Amino acid sequence: MTTTASPHALxxxxxxxxxxxxxxxxxxxxxxxxxxxxxxxxxxxxxxxxRCLIVDVPILLDNGTIxxxxxxxxQHNTSRGPGKGGVRFHQDVTLSxxxxxxxxxxxxxxxxxxxxxxAKGGVRVNPKTLSLGELERVTRRYxxxxxxxxxxxxxxxxxxxxxxxxIMAWMMDTYSMNVGExxxxxxxxxxxxxxxxxxxxxxxxxxxxxxxxxxxHQIGLKIAGARVAVQGxxxxxxxxxxxxxxxxxxxxxxxxxxxxxxxEAGLDLAALAEHVRLTGSVTGFASAEPLASAAFWQVPCDIxxxxxLEGQITAANAGLITARMVIEGANGPTTPxxxxxxxxxxxxxxxxxxxxxxxxxxxxxxxxxxxxxxxWSEDEINARLVRxxxxxxxxxxxxxxDNRVSLRTATxxxxxxxxxxxxxxxxxxx
Numbered sequence: 001m002t003t004t005a006s007p008h009a010l011x012x013x014x015x016x017x018x019x020x021x022x023x024x025x026x027x028x029x030x031x032x033x034x035x036x037x038x039x040x041x042x043x044x045x046x047x048x049x050x051r052c053l054i055v056d057v058p059i060l061l062d063n064g065t066i067x068x069x070x071x072x073x074x075q076h077n078t079s080r081g082p083g084k085g086g087v088r089f090h091q092d093v094t095l096s097x098x099x100x101x102x103x104x105x106x107x108x109x110x111x112x113x114x115x116x117x118x119a120k121g122g123v124r125v126n127p128k129t130l131s132l133g134e135l136e137r138v139t140r141r142y143x144x145x146x147x148x149x150x151x152x153x154x155x156x157x158x159x160x161x162x163x164x165x166x167i168m169a170w171m172m173d174t175y176s177m178n179v180g181e182x183x184x185x186x187x188x189x190x191x192x193x194x195x196x197x198x199x200x201x202x203x204x205x206x207x208x209x210x211x212x213x214x215x216x217h218q219i220g221l222k223i224a225g226a227r228v229a230v231q232g233x234x235x236x237x238x239x240x241x242x243x244x245x246x247x248x249x250x251x252x253x254x255x256x257x258x259x260x261x262x263x264e265a266g267l268d269l270a271a272l273a274e275h276v277r278l279t280g281s282v283t284g285f286a287s288a289e290p291l292a293s294a295a296f297w298q299v300p301c302d303i304x305x306x307x308x309l310e311g312q313i314t315a316a317n318a319g320l321i322t323a324r325m326v327i328e329g330a331n332g333p334t335t336p337x338x339x340x341x342x343x344x345x346x347x348x349x350x351x352x353x354x355x356x357x358x359x360x361x362x363x364x365x366x367x368x369x370x371x372x373x374x375x376w377s378e379d380e381i382n383a384r385l386v387r388x389x390x391x392x393x394x395x396x397x398x399x400x401x402d403n404r405v406s407l408r409t410a411t412x413x414x415x416x417x418x419x420x421x422x423x424x425x426x427x428x429x430x
Contacts, residue, residue, distance in 0.1 A: 021100035021310055027336045032412035035403060039420040046106075046416060049099055050117075051075040055145035057123055059137040069138060073121040073146040075155055076102035079422040082153055083119030084109055084360060086160025086189075087171075089138070093122035097310070104331055105360070108353045110415035112392045114364040119155050121146065127162045139167050143174040150175065152185035152371075158363050159189040161309070169194055185370040188363035197366035199381035200359075204329070205239025206382065207358020208305065210389045212244070212327045215350045215407075218397060221302060221324055224248030229301040229323070231255045232308035233272070233282055236329040236356065240305055242269055253291070253299040256308070259283035260291040262299060297321055306333035313338045321347060328352035343406055351408035353415065354389075354396055361388055 029046050036043060057069040072095055075083040085105035098120045106118025123142050127135055149155055159168055168187045172194060175186045184195035192198070199206075216223055226249045230237045233256045241251045250266035258281035261267070268287055275285045283290070291299070297317040304321060306312050307329030313321070318338035326342065327350045328334060334342070334349060342349055362385055369375045376384075400410035 020094065020096040021332055022096040022103075024311075024332060024336060025100045025103045028408070028412060029416070031336075032409055032416055035405070035409070035413045036416060036420065039417055039424065042420040042423050043416075045077070045079075045420065045423050046103070049074050049076045049102060050078060051149060052095065052099065053146060053149055054095065055142065057125075057138060057142045057145060059134060059141055061134055062131050069123050069125045069142075071121070071123040071142045071145060072098040073149060073155070073157075074098045074102040074119060075149065076118040076120075077106040077419055077423075078117035078155075079419055079426060080110060080117055081115035082117060082151075083155035084114075084116035084158070084363065085118055085120040086158045087121040087123075087142075087163050087167075088161035089123050089125050089127045089163055089167075090161050091124060091126040093124045098122045100310075101331055104353055106419060107412060107415040108357045109360060110418040111354050111396065111411050112357045112361055112388055113418070114361060114388075116156075116360070116364065119157075120160075121157055122160075135167070136170055139170040140174045143171045144178060147175055147178050150186060151179075152183055152367075156185065156363075156367060157187045158360070165189060165191045165196065168196075185367055188366040190366070195366070195370045197362055197369055197381060198376070198378035199385065200362045200366060201235065202239045203362035203385060204236045204356050204359035205241075206243060206385060207361065207389050208236065208240040208307070208327055208329045208355050209243035209247075210358065210386050211350055211355050211393045212240070212303065212305075212325070213247070214390060214393045214397075215325060215327070215348060216303070219324065219348055225250070226302040227252045227300065228303045228305065229253040229255075229296065229299045230329075231296065231304075231306045231312060231333075232330065233276055234307070236359075237305065237307035238269070238273060238276075240307065240327075240329055244303070245269055249303070252301055253296060254282050255293065255296045256282050260293055260296045261285050261288035262291045263288040303327060305329050308333070311335060313342075315341060318342050319345070321345075323347060325350065328355045331356065339406065339408060349406065349408060351406075351411050353411045354392060354407070357392070358385055358389060361385055 053073045055071040057071045102120035109116040168190045176182045190196035228249045230241045253262045297320045304323035304326045310332030313334040315337040318341035325348045396410045
């Protein structure tokens with residue numbers, strides 16, 4: 001007797017049980033499916049990336065030897081517009097991670113209603129082991145390899161973990177040389193001199209702060225005097241911490257890749273930023289006491305901002321968190337099991353797919369400015385960003401109340417309906 005596979009069965013490499021971050025994303029889609037109504041017939045669209053490209057990235061090292069690195073670019077969905085999402089250089093990058101991040105970009109872009117699909121890229125490399133010249137060669141070779149699927153109207157990369165304005169400049173130049181014309185719109189997060197946008201550097205942190213304030217208002221939490229703990233003191237964590245501090249909050253704890261520091265009276269963020277610039281870590285900051293890494297999750301606080309990597313809040317530590325609200329600055333920092341624990345304990349989780357969408361929103365502004373060759377002031381950009389984030393959060397909050405679901409599920413309801421409505425209206429070709 002022979003058996004026939006279900007036409008809806010996922011290939012083994014897409015299934016949830018062994019796929020890390022991608023498995024987490026699939027669980028999130030399953031949770032939202034009952035709320036999609038007639039559009040649920042299209043839900044398999046969300047479970048299958050449109051395109052996954054794996055590339056070899058060989059470069060000549062400074063010592064004369066050849067090194068090979070593995071690179072990825074995944075386009076999850078382009079029903080609503082070109083793919084959009086960052087590129088990370090990290091020694092632990094995997095296909096599962098990049099697939100999940102691309103899918104979360106689809107959700108994030110739809111949640112704030114910018115006309116993009118979701119994409120993501122990465123190279124499995126520790127950039128801290130490379131010289132500047134080697135880093136440039138990795139960037140340019142990777143860009144050349146994925147050049148067949150990126151472009152200003154196809155897929156627009158941006159900075160992410162361990163990538164920055166300089167790497168975006170190299171990517172833009174490499175792509176431009178290969179197509180024979182200057183194509184500033186192929187990436188966002190570029191230097192201002194190459195078509196970058198004012199306000200981009202602070203955008204993600206500003207978005208975290210903006211939706212955090214809106215959420216705090218809904219639960220009666222006053223920002224002035226609130227205690228805030230931040231995991232990650234890079235671009236997102238440091239900016240959101242600064243904005244909360246400027247609003248009167250106390251940043252009582254910060255954790256990064258090397259250590260954890262605590263000061264009940266509140267940290268001097270300007271002094272801490274200078275210390276990190278000089279030493280590369282918060283470790284050893286004289287005006288605070290060190291803590292064991294595991295103790296970070298038990299720090300007494302009102303607001304917790306995980307702004308590092310995915311998978312940080314798990315079933316093992318979710319029960320220890322004292323905060324009234326978690327604002328996800330990082331992508332995918334909370335596992336589904338931890339989500340359930342936090343919800344049962346009455347902790348409000350403002351999910352990544354809305355909380356950290358400020359970066360891609362200003363990336364959209366940059367892309368629009370590049371196409372028109374007309375640039376806005378920083379005040380205009382910040383005002384537009386705040387307006388979009390507030391409006392998006394208001395819609396999501398109302399959906400959460402109407403359906404009695406978490407903010408994460410509500411965000412997925414709003415975003416997935418927008419994605420699948422576009423898919424349905426476009427139909428299938430051929």
